[in-house]
Amino acid sequence: MRTADLTGLPTGIPEALRDEGIEELYPPQAEAVEAGLTDGESLVAAVPTASGKTLIAELAMLSSVARGGKALYIVPLRALASEKKAEFERWEEYGIDVGVSTGNYESDGEWLSSRDIIVATSEKVDSLVRNNAAWMDQLTCVVADEVHLVDDRHRGPTLEVTLAKLRRLNPNLQVVALSATVGNAGVVADWLDAELVKSDWRPIDLKMGVHYGNAVSFADGSQREVPVGRGERQTPALVADALEGDGEGDQGSSLVFVNSRRNAESAARRMADVTERYVTGDERSDLAELAAEIRDVSDTETSEDLANAVAKGAAFHHAGLAAEHRTLVEDAFRDRLIKCICATPTLAAGVNTPSRRVVVRDWQRYDGDYGGMKPLDVLEVHQMMGRAGRPGLDPYGEAVLLAKDADARDELFERYIWADAEDVRSKLAAEPALRTHLLATVASGFAHTREGLLEFLDQTLYATQTDDPERLGQVTDRVLDYLEVNGFVEFEGETIRATPVGHTVSRLYLDPMSAAEIIDGLEWAADHRNEKLRALADETPEKPKRDRSESDDGPGGFQRASEMVAAGGEGGDGADGGDGDADEFETDRTYPTPLGLYHLVCRTPDMYQLYLKSGDRETYTELCYEREPEFLGRVPSEYEDVAFEDWLSALKTAKLLEDWVGEVDEDRITERYGVGPGDIRGKVETAEWLLGAAERLASELDLDSVYAVREAKKRVEYGVREELLDLAGVRGVGRKRARRLFEAGVESRADLREADKSRILAALRGRRKTAQNILEAAGRKDPSMDEVDEDDAPDDAVPDDAGFETAKERADQQASLGDFE
């Protein structure tokens, strides 16, 4: 089918497609159009990655808009939201407005109802439904990208319920579900009352094979010799071989999938020695530049290691990287500057990074519940292999698994190459999922009775798949019971209603169990305030340094961290709320303390906690006793409670946050907790969200901890001690600059407006441009930094780098960390 023959699209679109070089539709696309895609017909397209799924979605959305409608594109990842937005924006010149809405990004702040196409994550859509977004019932077309993710234990149910809600809100809604090739696409299509287009067609051929001995055997019967010398490994040989090329197409990049971050990093280190040999002179300087940019992103070991690999043309990629790291690496790989990426599964599900060759090195991954190495799902391996083949560059893509012996080779062929992907199975009946979604369903008025709930659930994929119709009813009863006991819903005869708190919890997008934990903790704090403050006061007066803290363990190190920064104006703000009450205990400590609050939100099921590594158990058990008065709620017993372990993990996570707001350097945090820069950002982000929710709940329940919660939250947001909150709120001023300014005597936003410019310039290490931007952001009348000389600054403006680690100090700290064990 020719694009020129397409009907029902906004004027100009078929021509625009032709100008893009798309004259003929790919077979699956044509099939979709024949099935009524552009006439508003619902459709499930189960086709391989990179076979033109996006155009299928675009045709549906554009034709829907042409009929005066509005389309929603649901993505599984925030990174994909921006990618899709950028893609759809090429239709803007034909009058199509595109908007994005995710947790951390809302386009322009322009209200979404004016947009024709909206891109959002499934959670965001769910949240918008819960909050009654005005434009929800104007939707005429919904695209669900990667719909096979309904199978995901954690996030699948959200997508499933959201689609069910959208369909109920608008019975004529066109649903276009894009799926990887899965076993039971037909079942998904039945669920959505949609036509099914299923195909294995790919625009670029994919050759799948297994490397064993000195050759890759491909599924099509062909072989490619890739000798592996004695003592040499398979992966570098394959990467080098791809770079050698064979005259066909371009020099070949490789994507290597491994099963852990550490493996990704060490593999990248090894691959760098291979890629280095193929880097041209021009590329070398570009790579050096890129490496510098990467070092600039964050001052951590991860960043340094990545930069070192990148300088030689290789990289690693995993969730421990900062978002900027990832983008830099992905872009450079697409530009063919980076020749090889060693990645964990992040990359298989993320943005589009095609490669000439894909090597799936590890096809098993550790799984604690399983009790060992568990083989990856066929679907997952197929997703990785599907990344092979760069359009316009490669004649075909090659995806290679590695085998050590002939048996393994045969097994891999059997298990992954000849095999069909697993069936998609709904995970909705899991209690945690229903807890959240039943409350939301009641709160946003989709159902008011048990019967109504079950009727609603009957529209989900789960209902069409289960062979045990009783089960859903049982779990529903248990969940309703839980929600009632915790005061989120109440019964009045047959009718179920969400309580005011229940409504809030639903709108805040909290797991009810998280909300219950937070409420319990805050109420407990209100009840024990005086007693705990007294305990804290008894301990605080310059507790003589216990001999132990000098040399031995973690908590000792933690203490040091807080001494790093010159103590600012502690106190002064008074305790929260009701001073003046005769019964109140007099102290200048706030209660609850930040650590108490961080621990509270960290032990919530909405926070993904850090692992306890060896030695951590003792470290944090000790910390647990030391800080006992700060925890909100009963501390489980070290000996009797199985929950103790989880409590400690939460403590470790909370401690990370405390370090963060104690202005401990990023590289020390990554080192101390064994995490990457990306993990810090992640923890901080969820803590921000949960503390925001806690603040809201506290104010709604009229608890006087609101103030303490708000401050703890703001400090997490900026990563600073309290005396810097004002400064750090200025655009362009982060935790580092705020500290420098403060130490130079510029202590507030007002100071920024009035202080001597040379003083400010000196504090910012003479960076004129940034200084000027900051002054503008602070609202200074004459922000210009021209003709200001930092050397004019008074001596006290450039102190002895107080509050900063000197190289010596850092070395000492590292030494003491070595003593740990």
Added chain:
DNA sequence: TAGAAGGGTATCTAGACAGCATGTC
């Protein structure tokens, strides 16, 4: 005698969504 090579062992393990409300003299 430095350094390679080999062997035993302790350690550790993928990913990532969400609220709210706006700012300044």
Added chain:
DNA sequence: CTAGATACCCTTCTA
């Protein structure tokens, strides 16, 4: 029921 790569340390061998 069901792990395996790596880093690190120690010992031994070798030029």
